[in-house]
Amino acid sequence: MDESIMKSNKVVAFTLMLFVLLISISAISAADLNDTDNTAENVLKEDNVKSSTFLDLWADVGISESKLDLDTDYKFNKTTDVNYIK
Numbered sequence: 459m460d461e462s463i464m465k466s467n468k469v470v471a472f473t474l475m476l477f478v479l480l481i482s483i484s485a486i487s488a489a490d491l492n493d494t495d496n497t498a499e500n501v502l503k504e505d506n507v508k509s510s511t512f513l514d515l516w517a518d519v520g521i522s523e524s525k526l527d528l529d530t531d532y533k534f535n536k537t538t539d540v541n542y543i544k
Contacts, residue, residue, distance in 0.1 A: 511535040 515532045 509533050512539040 510530045510532050512532055512534060514530070519526060
């Protein structure tokens, strides 16, 4: 009879540890979902962004050797970008 009680205790202990493990994993996952980066430095504001044309973008791509950092907002300009109309 002692063996059956020991087996039962092992099953209960194993089930309890598995339950705690699953609860802790879901809590960690929920914490990751709520972790957002709301810093103002990472958001481009329309006031702070200089605007260039598609012609400027084409020139920037042409002079770049391997890497192009886009630090401007490229917008279509009817006078300078007429060649880009389909």
